[in-house]
Amino acid sequence: MEPLRFTPAGIPVVNFRLAHSSSQIEAGIGRLVQCEIAAIAVGQLAEQISKRRPEQECMVRGFIAARSRNSSQIVLHVNEIRF
Amino acid sequence: MEPLRFTPAGIPVVNFRLAHSSSQIEAGIGRLVQCEIAAIAVGQLAEQISKRRPEQECMVRGFIAARSRNSSQIVLHVNEIRF
Numbered sequence: 001m002e003p004l005r006f007t008p009a010g011i012p013v014v015n016f017r018l019a020h021s022s023s024q025i026e027a028g029i030g031r032l033v034q035c036e037i038a039a040i041a042v043g044q045l046a047e048q049i050s051k052r053r054p055e056q057e058c059m060v061r062g063f064i065a066a067r068s069r070n071s072s073q074i075v076l077h078v079n080e081i082r083f
Numbered sequence: 084m085e086p087l088r089f090t091p092a093g094i095p096v097v098n099f100r101l102a103h104s105s106s107q108i109e110a111g112i113g114r115l116v117q118c119e120i121a122a123i124a125v126g127q128l129a130e131q132i133s134k135r136r137p138e139q140e141c142m143v144r145g146f147i148a149a150r151s152r153n154s155s156q157i158v159l160h161v162n163e164i165r166f
Contacts, residue, residue: 034148063116
């Protein structure tokens with residue numbers, strides 16, 4: 001988790017990474033899935049997240065978007081988080 | 084979309100890219116989201132997808148996973164597709 005930062009307009013933003021692990025079914029066969037994804041939260045949620053310690057289990061909901069206009073990197077924008 | 088390929092066990096696999104565009108809400112503010120994500124389908128679904136022409140609108144459901152054990156790249160594994 002990176003430190004809380006503020007946009008020029010004063011909106012709090014936090015960048016962090018989420019690690020995920022689960023069992024999934026693909027073409028009828030079970031498999032273990034692991035991945036890490038870059039994440040971002042904005043506003044009050046950013047403040048809440050920045051106060052948490054890392055490595056804490058959570059469930060998130062949000063949407064994915066390109067990191068920037070010409071980037072092929074994906075960032076998960078978190079709109080909801082439950083610890 | 085890459086050509087249909089087969090695993091050593093004879094399972095069909097297709098790799099392709101999905102482009103997404105939508106409106107989302109983040110911290111109470113509407114924004115346009117665009118991204119492209121690497122995708123993969125396995126089995127019968129791979130055969131179906133490989134017969135489609137590119138640029139066709141679709142809705143997918145599946146899960147994300149790292150491209151390989153030590154990769155930070157994300158791939159969307161498609162379990163369901165609707166054209």
